[in-house]
Amino acid sequence: MIRFENVSVTYEGADEQHQPTLREVDLTVPEGELVLLVGPSGVGKSTLLGAVSGLVPHFTGGTLTGRVTVDGRDTRTHPPRELADLVGTVGQDPSAHFVTDTVEDELAYGMESLGLAPGVMRRRVEETLDLLGLAELRDRPIATLSGGQRQRVAIGSVLTPHPKVLVLDEPTSALDPSAAEDVLAVLQRLVHDLGTTVLLAEHRLERVVQYADQVLLLPDGVMGSPAEIMTVSAVHPPVVALGRLAGWDPLPLSVRDARRRAGGLKARLEGRVPAGPDLSARPASGKQDPGPGPGHGKGLDGGDRVGRSDGTGRSGGFNPFRRRRTEAPAPAAAPLALVDALGVRRGRVEALRRIDLTVTPGETIALMGRNGAGKSTLLSTLVGMIAPTSGTVRVAGRTPHTTTPRELIRQVGLVPQEPRDLLYADTVAAECAAADADAGAEPGTCRALVSELLPGVADGIHPRDLSEGQRLALALAVVLTGRPPLLLLDEPTRGLDYAAKARLVAHLRVLAADGHAIVLATHDVELAAELAHRVVIIADGEVVADGPTAEVVVSSPAFSPQVAKILAPQPWLTVEQVEEAL
Template identity: 80%
Template structure:
């Protein structure tokens, strides 16, 4: 169905090809997963199938890509619309109408389908993706995950032969992600649809794949094989595969079910051990934390030199030293139009504490973060951050107290180069020259100063936006889906930086659907549902008892409270 013949892609500003001599065939009626570290060219490879590369992105395409016999060099994206359905990493860039139902119908209108056919397919898609209750909602009022589902639905209604999806579950809660993947599997099995998707959250999708394409590094030839064969050699793999490597299981498990069948002896070995769990004081219990090498300590310390403290920042210093709450919400309520986004929310965030906000799409997580940073005024109740009322505090004062990394990192990026973004961040934060650039190098190794932010992948842009916010070292750091688009290595670097900040006394609140990140980093998990807090407690206690929010290791080793491969590795050593 899809054939790559000696395909190379070189962008105008790049010294080396992003893709080089790709020779692949994707058969009809299979779900093929594209994996590899951030920045290796996965989005570029997908773009060649839809015709976006090079017709929209520019650059030079050598070789030939054909989809059902059509050459994408000679067919522009609109000439492939009846054959290829595409959803990119940013759903907002995908929409052309204002409401959910109109968006689902738009692609079929463009193809001239009969109104009766359009109506039936819209209803089918609303039911398939759980969007029926949102059919009349303006797209602008939806959460990021709800928008993602609408974007996927809009390419399903025309019934294309090929679906190309870039990070389709990155903004979805675990239950919604399973629903979307089950729909894709039904399309593959029942209708013979060919699905090519790139995804960093392999724990969600690898067990559904028929074949896996591994892009090892920029410019290197891809490797095609079965999921088991590729996961054995892939530098990126889900926690259940890492656990299999650690326990020397053969063959490697690809799903929780496979791993549980082999995990009896491992559970018995671990039954006399107690997992180390993070605490808000930056240590781990019940045993002392293993000290980090001195060189690593100096490196991390050098990244977080405090900017000069202004008189306005004195309250921040007092808060950090006394251990009083950095932020509090009391009986907080927020109404946005007809939607009651938050109801009677009570939350207290203390210095050095990392809290993961979890819950289904539309539960109110992003609204809560926006209220803490002063972007939304509460309808009822009260919010304070370091003794200030956020929505009444001038932005120049509030930025010293709280920083937000939004779901869309482009909202923070205005300059033409990475170097210019970093220089502006240093100036705005009053930080030493080079502070932001050091953070970028830590989170995003190998990115050149003259790179335009728009030429970065979604995960790379997020890392740049995060570095910009971290440069100001706010006492309260808010992150909305901070691992969207990040591979496992980039996520590990992010965890290292955030742990260092928490150890220094910074409070961190992250809204996330990434259960593995919550298990690795969070001291507490707060679960929202319908705008209300339905659970609030230590991470292990909350997530182990939740089928939706438990990480893979917890599911494999339940009822014991192991959350991460690192915990298991330390116990076995």
């Protein structure tokens, strides 16, 4: 179905040596298989996917040598419009994908362009609405959707024309665990029942590796079965890391495989207790011990600018969580943020209601919940971008929405879901220089952070030419440069590979140890297990669970990390904890 013949892609100015982003890729993807692309951030996964759809080099520029054919069509002589009936593409940024204003119209647009009959279009729209859980959003303006909801609409819009090939770049990165499972189940049905060929790049391998027929490892260009590639890949999910630690052969790819072999490991861990977080460096707060978590690593720190964040709507459905609050004595240190009975209404949507939250110095809190639950809206109120409809919000003794941005950014920094909202310079070097100047930091501070978080990013490259993970690392460095007391992160690991995420976790641990408070909205359950002292679960705009990470995530099937599922009922959350105990 797809053939790469000695394909290399080089972008002018990509780095000082003008090295190819893809080098001499030679492979064949058979019809009706799901192929997973694996590799570090910036290694060329998006470029390879773009070469299949014809976007590379017709729209991205650069030089492509070799030959790419899809069902016999040469992508050099067939631009994307002549491949539209054959290849459906969803990029890393779903917002760049939309043409119409509402969900239902967007799902129908691709079929209208291909001239399908109205009856066929109506049937496929209804099927896709049900498949992706979008029925309740059918009449909603796309501009009012959360990032995760937009991602589902973007995926649905390429499913309705029934293409032979689907090209998906980070399709589950902005989805909650349940929505991600639904999307992956749809992809499996397309592959198994309809013979659709799927190429998928995804950093959250814990979600997808067990579903892949083959895995393509970049930059090596080696393709093989998931079990074969995971034995040699430096990028691998926690279940594989645990299998390597325990010496299991063959390595497990799913939680179910690992549970079947975990008896001996659980026996070795019997009676041991996971190491709790090192709280000695945190300011005394008087709060209840936030529970198990990893120790501190080494890294840099900081934060500065305020960016925009997508608003979220409300998602319906049964709420499986009981409301729980962690009772604690009055804190000795003044809270950095106080949210009391907060309500936010956005048009007809009640995005938040009766939210109570206290954030103390040195505390890391993970906000979790379904897409559209209100996580991004809560972060936006903390940074003053949205005014409360009811209740109060105080940050460092200030009311955010009435405080001038120049004053507020010294107290709170936000990295939004779309990192480009913070980036306006023409080069990485200029962006970093501006961040240093805005923060009053030593020249080179921001650039050092970029190099630490994601090595190999060239000074002269334009931010728009970076991969999603590289752009996120740059936006994080911009905000971290100013060291705000309160740091807000909206999906901070989207587009980051495991190594980059580990470096980010190390930096954030140091920030927390220095007394900075961190609130992150995330669907990354592994990140919450590694980093958060507390987890707050929001559903339909309300807090339904608030407590120590180990207590909240282990009791929730949807938000439990892989290690917790494998070693249950023992209280282990991460491979790091198990390794320390052994």
